[in-house]
Each structure stands twice: as structure tokens, then as C-alpha cells.
Amino acid sequence: MLQVNKIVIGCDHAATGLKAKVIEHLEELGVSVTDVGTYSSDSCNYPLYAHKLCERIQSGEFKLGILICGTGVGMSMAANKHKGIRAACCSDTFSARLTRVHNDANVLCFGERVVGFGLACDMVDEFINAEYEGGKHAKRVDMITAIEEGHFELLK
Numbered sequence: 001m002l003q004v005n006k007i008v009i010g011c012d013h014a015a016t017g018l019k020a021k022v023i024e025h026l027e028e029l030g031v032s033v034t035d036v037g038t039y040s041s042d043s044c045n046y047p048l049y050a051h052k053l054c055e056r057i058q059s060g061e062f063k064l065g066i067l068i069c070g071t072g073v074g075m076s077m078a079a080n081k082h083k084g085i086r087a088a089c090c091s092d093t094f095s096a097r098l099t100r101v102h103n104d105a106n107v108l109c110f111g112e113r114v115v116g117f118g119l120a121c122d123m124v125d126e127f128i129n130a131e132y133e134g135g136k137h138a139k140r141v142d143m144i145t146a147i148e149e150g151h152f153e154l155l156k
């Protein structure tokens with residue numbers, strides 16, 4: 001079951017083509033999509049778009065986001081520097097689902113140079129349909145937050 005009816009998406013110049021297709025796919029599912037850019041294939045810097053997207057999640061406006069670059073790796077690195085953001089770079093559907101269920105990931109990252117359109121959409125479907133399980137996983141997610149906040153004494 002769809003866990004969100006709106007989502008925020010961003011990319012760099014290496015992924016505008018795949019982003020357009022993913023947006024079309026999401027809209028066909030009835031999900032409203034906000035695109036923070038980039039909007040052209042002119043060379044740009046992916047951390048800027050990771051930041052634009054993460055701000056919209058940190059503010060509470062969106063629960064989930066999608067970031068696409070050449071590999072997905074740079075986007076996930078930049079996104080994970082933001083408080084409260086748990087970004088997962090995936091190239092398989094199992095990880096895309098489990099990162100919601102176990103890690104409460106709020107940003108899915110992948111690469112246009114790594115995955116095709118079909119796999120990208122399948123990963124997006126898994127990500128937006130999966131629900132965070134909490135329970136024993138909550139302590140671990142809390143430990144990630146503790147690291148983020150420098151409370152290393154909570155790591156037991």
C-alpha cells in the first residue's frame with residue numbers, strides 16, 4: 001500500500017532522463033511529485049540538489065524523497081550529512097524495500113548509469129509501498145541518530 005501521496009525528487013545533470021521517467025511513473029501511480037532540479041543537462045554539482053531535497057524533508061513537508069545522479073553514491077553521501085536524513089543508495093529491489101522496513105530510510109538514491117528504467121521504477125515502488133517496522137529496528141535507528149548528534153555514550 002502506498003505510504004505517501006506526495007514525494008520530492010532531485011537529480012544532477014547525469015540523471016535528468018531517468019528522473020523524467022521516474023516522475024512519469026510516480027504520477028501514473030497517483031503520487032504528486034515536487035522536482036527540486038536540476039532541470040537541464042548542463043553540468044552541475046550534485047550536493048546542491050541533495051541539499052535542496054533534504055531541506056524539504058527536514059521541514060516536514062515531505063516524508064520521502066528520491067535522489068538520482070550518475071551512480072547514486074554522491075547523492076547519498078551528501079544527503080546523509082543532513083540531520084534526520086537516512087539515505088540509501090540501492091541497485092536492487094530487496095534493499096530498496098528493506099531500507100524502509102528496517103532502517104526507516106527517507107531518501108532513496110540510485111544511479112542513471114547503474115540501473116535501467118524498469119529496475120528504477122521497481123525500486124521506487126518497493127520504497128514507497130514499504131512501511132517501517134520499528135520494534136527491534138527502532139533501537140538501531142536511534143543509534144544512528146545518536147551518532148549523528150555526537151551522543152556516543154548511547155551506543156551500547
Ligand code: RB5
Pocket residue numbers: 012014046069070071072073074075111
Ligand atoms: C557526475 O559526473 C557524477 O560524478 C555524479 O552524477 C555522481 O555519479 C556522483 O556520485
